[in-house]
Amino acid sequence: MATQTTVKTLLILGASGDLTGRLLLPGLARLAAKGRADGLTLVGAGSDPWTREQWLERVEASFADAESEADAAGKRELKRLAGSTSYHQLDVTAGGELSALLSGLPAPVAVYFALPPQVSQKACEVLTPEEVPAGTRLVMEKPFGSSEESARHLNTTLAALVPEDHIHRVDHFLGKATVLNILGLRFANTFLEPVWNRNFIEKVEVIFDEDLALEGRARYYDGAGALRDMIQSHLLQIMALMTMEPPASIDERDLRDAVATLLRASSIKAPYRSSTRRARYTAGSIAGRQVPDYAAETGVDAARNTETLAEVQVDIDNWRWQGVPFILRSGKAMRAKRKEAVVTFKPVPHLPKGFIGVDSPNELRIGFGPDTLQFDVDVNGPGNVLSLDRITLNAELSASELLPYGEVLEGVLAGDPLLSVRADTAEDCWRILEPVIRAWASDTVPPEEYPAGSTGPESWTV
Known part of the structure; x- marks a missing residue:
């Protein structure tokens, strides 16, 4: 080096x-x-x-x-x-x-x-x-x-x-505090590692929804779209940090080796009509602000069919994660801003007879910007001790005193490549997405529409 x-x-x-x-x-x-x-x-x-x-x-x-x-x-x-x-x-x-x-x-x-x-x-x-x-x-x-x-x-x-x-x-979405918060949660808690696998986890979602529309970025965005802009870079990296094997250290070599190994095992499988979805926003309003149809925005070429909402299911073909769907989604002009990873655990195999109320699978939610941790669990009461009710345990995770780009620049100025995407990983992220890009270009997956300020197309389950 x-x-x-x-x-x-x-x-x-x-x-x-x-x-x-x-x-x-x-x-x-x-x-x-x-x-x-x-x-x-x-x-x-x-x-x-x-x-x-x-x-x-x-x-x-x-x-x-x-x-x-x-x-x-x-x-x-x-x-x-x-x-x-x-x-x-x-x-x-x-x-x-x-x-x-x-x-x-x-x-x-x-x-x-x-x-x-x-x-x-x-x-x-x-x-x-x-x-x-x-x-x-x-x-x-x-x-x-x-x-x-x-x-x-x-x-x-x-x-x-x-x-x-x-x-x-650089990937400014992955600030140093966010990376270390994910790694600390995963590898500093004995109770979590034994259940962090296909035997106990039903699915994992990584979601980055914005309540912002195009905001004058047509020159770049209309040639990229949500798939290339967010999923190809940011969300695949978040997924890798959440699913990689424990590294020996958090030095850049060990950490980036673990990320690269995980991504090499990842793919999006055909048929792409089942494993991917895309949509584009139409006119609507967000918090009282009128938003024009994306196709009518200045600088947009409507014939490109550029998506403003994209969702893909990634499969990780290794021992730990075989069969667990990883849903990565990013959208613009959504009803509310939502930046989080949601881990849904499998239901309990048997609930003793006598309990009443709702028994729902546990969910662990990691929020990004600000970084938060929420864990949904079922507990008894109050009142009737046989009645199950859902509560959420909340925690705020460590925050950086710098802005995301300040963290990026600090790594650059100090010569620390920890937050940098390595050469092989940059290529592999494209390898994962390219079959989808080709399928969408040939209209194998028809584009849908959703009003700005909504939660997406009516046909999507959010």
Whole structure:
């Protein structure tokens, strides 16, 4: 493994884009305000002809919330970071432009590709190994490639430029606190491991429903859809953490080996009309806010039939999980925000005669953002001790003081690849989804519709 050196410069490509202003810069601001980005230089670059003043205006606006909450030292650090920043107009796909910029920046440099995947690919292809300064880290947003073949090609391109442990394929949904909360729950409790298998678990659902609609992201989203945007990356990773075998340690090698082994055993089986579903929202309202039909949104090509709600059943072909369905679902413009994993246990084999009331299977629910734990159990009473009633045990799990992108950036700056998706895993996630993508492209699975603000199509059981 290459020697790790703390990054001195963060170069954001696509600095004038939505991702940078909405997520990256606020994440960096919280990190800096907590004293965890000392000495860092921030540089923005993009195709837009921005002046330094326009860039500084974006930086200061994105830093405002963190500054209002920071102590005196945090305010000084944010002021230093903003005061030393610069912006450069360049075409990252033109040979020589990105390398010329890199050569003049304090090294090591972390290059954050806040760009469409195809642009990031082209930018890396025009770089040569000699043009990449020693210690450079390359940070790639999801989706990583657009297929197993393209992901493999991108991996080959990146590997020619920097070592694998200097490549960060980021998944901001998997913050460090979330990862460690899942691992702590699974592997620090003796009572849980004996029942964490096909003998006691009926099904597992991983759900990421948003009450947001397109929100001006048609340029990216209409070419991706819910399957590629969320299930291919985020939800498969959550599933892997919940189902992998116990690692020897939580070091990046042991942990990512366990994730990779689990994903290699995973697949979505035909017929895809039974194992997958897709739908698109129509006009409706969410909390009193009117939402237009997705097909009528600006920038949408209705003929693409891009899904805004996707659900797949993943099968894990190993000893522990054979026969247990893993349901992964993600949707936009839903009635309510819902980000959780739900583990449904099998019913008891025999309930002694004499008990009355409802006896329902136990459910364990792990919420994400904020991270919570809920366990539904049946207990006696009150009043009639023979009557069973459902109660929920609640707990709040450890939370990070950083925003999700702050956690991602901290790992990048410190050279910690724990939260990065490894090369083989990035390819395997596409391998799992590609048969579904082909089936949907050929209309093997007809698209359905649901009104914005609903729980999905009427034919779906939610």
